Amino acid sequence: MLTTWSTRVAAALLLMLAVWAFSYRLGATPLLDDPNEGEYAEVAREMVESGDWLSPQLNYVLFLNKPPLSYWAIGAAYVGFGVNEFAARLPSAVAGVVVVLLLAWLGARLYDVETGLLAGFILLATGGFFVETHEVRPDLLMTAALVGTFVALSAILAPGSKPASRWSWIGLQICVAVGLLAKGMLAVLFPGLVCVVLIVWMRRAELFVQFLHPRAWWLLVVLMVPWHAVMSIKHPGFLWDYVINQHILFFFDRKFPRDSVPVSLPAFWEAFALRLFPWTMFVPLALLRVGRGVRSGAHAFGDRLVLAWIAAVLLFFSAASSRMEHYSIPALPVAALLLARLFREYARGVSTRVVTLHIVGFAVLALGGPFVVPRIVAAQDWLTPVHELPALAQWTFTILAVGAVGAAAAAVAGRRAWVVPVLVGTFAVEVPLFQHGMTAMAQVNSSAGIAATIRAVVEVDDHIVYEAPVEYQNCAAFNFYLRRRLDLLRPADFVAPPYLEPYVADLFLDRDELTQLWQDDRVLFISDPLQSRATLDGIVPAPRYIVVRAGGRWVVTNLPFH
DSSP states (O other), rough: OOOOOOHHHHHHHHHHHHHHHHHHTTTTEEEEEEETTHHHHHHHHHHHHHOOOSOETTTTEEOOOOOHHHHHHHEEEEEOOOOOOOHHHHHHHHHHHHHHHHHHOOOOOOOOOHHHHHHHHHTTTTHHHHHHHOOOOOHHHHHHHHHHHHHHHHHHOOTOOOOOOOOHHHHHHHHHHHHHHHTTTTTHHHHHHHHHHHHHHHTOTTHHHHHHSGSSSSSHHHHHHHHHHHHHHTTTTTHHHIIIIIIIHHTTOOOOOOOOOOOOHHHHHHHHHHTTTTTTGGHHHHHHHHTTTSSSHHHHHHHHHHHHHHHHHHHHHHHHHTOOOOGGGGGGHHHHHHHHHHHHHHTTTSSSHHHHHHHHHHHHHHHHHHHHHHHHHHHHHHTTOOOTTHHHHHHHHHHHHHHHHHHHHHTTTTOOOGOOOOOOOOHHHHHHHHHHHHHHHHHHHSSHHHHHHHHHHHHHEEEEEOOOOGGGGGGGGHHHHHHHHHEEEOOOOOOGHHHHHGHHHHEEEHHHHHHHHHHHHHHHEOOOOOOOOOOTTTTTTTEEEEEEEHHHHHHHHSSSOO
């Protein structure tokens, strides 16, 4: 496929830049409380510590809220590199590289090699995607599986191509299995919706017969059934929780316990727009351009696939009552592919005036960034402790402004093929600043500092009581850094899912038990991280001695330390 010297060089550069950017100071930032990096890092740590790789545990109690693949991947990294932040984030970084390469492959299949490579470069230079490669959660594993699924489907469904080989079907099943084990049923839902749309659009009803034949899914069954069967037999209530509670009830925001707070529909779309930065303002234009090609043309199939893909993700989560801001991540690769299609045609001389006006407009907006954005950052009260953030924002947006002006100059001068390389090069320069910003944010978004203070004073026999919110897994960062079990004070509104009911007494203590512990043993109490309090009166018995206080969070003890 890479038939020329220039495309081979571009592919090698794409790989090297992705590996460098996604691994840059990967372990330098402590685990963040949001998006609960500690949860995935700690479950994997307890897997390695206990040797039980089948039944995930959190705070040393059964935890089946998520499929196991991300825990297995992080646990394998721990075995190879030790238990640390670098190893915890390594699967996300590797998945990011895989997504970029698979997207380049998919773009080459749907359009041409240059469009595929362009899509890869645009994706790796997208702010929200870069951030995900430096965080611990399963979304990029699922996204990699999703892109791989569409690579296989492009071979199976593309009109005029030879009948799909058995390797295309095998690849399809492996990718769907990876997605299911990483994130759940979305790995089937999104490709399924796209398949139905494409088959109906192409009027090829005979393809339904192929997809419904058991021979098409035997490998998926082999890969999926064993773990789910073992969990269903070993832990009664798991299957109901996995299928009904974690998927169907969750979609309608009726899951119990209700341990997440959904975002509004405008906030969801705003988050998606921010994740696409700095390419955001070009996406509507790219959608319009691709929309014109769905009825006919050499690339009609590819245009239909990408439109169905982005619509399936964004419309599904727009309809979900439980939507979270990061649920748009699977739409980032297809957005990059749309943009690559736009800029590839722009380089060939299509729609030059409109695109050039957008590029110049982007440069004008970028020139205001160094003046506006630092003021917005400085005005956020919750960011006040991060003193260096306004200056960091000014440097970041100054470099972006220089790159945007350079891209605009290339566009106006008729050097249209240089627009994307200039913007990607700007991103490469800014990678250290992005990473430094994430590390700075740990001052207000990580329990690592508080855990270090506790570790300096706590003794083996002391009790550590954590005032758990309903999302009790927020305790995980303390588990990770303290390397021990915590006593969780049971939330007032907590309702255990069926599989967890037999373990509730092991997981929580009530307020009467806390009072008894306060009288009998040395106790350290960590207040609820989701509630900022001016006092602990009525929460913890007296006497109380402050160990550390960070913002509205307290750590107190019943006996002074000497």
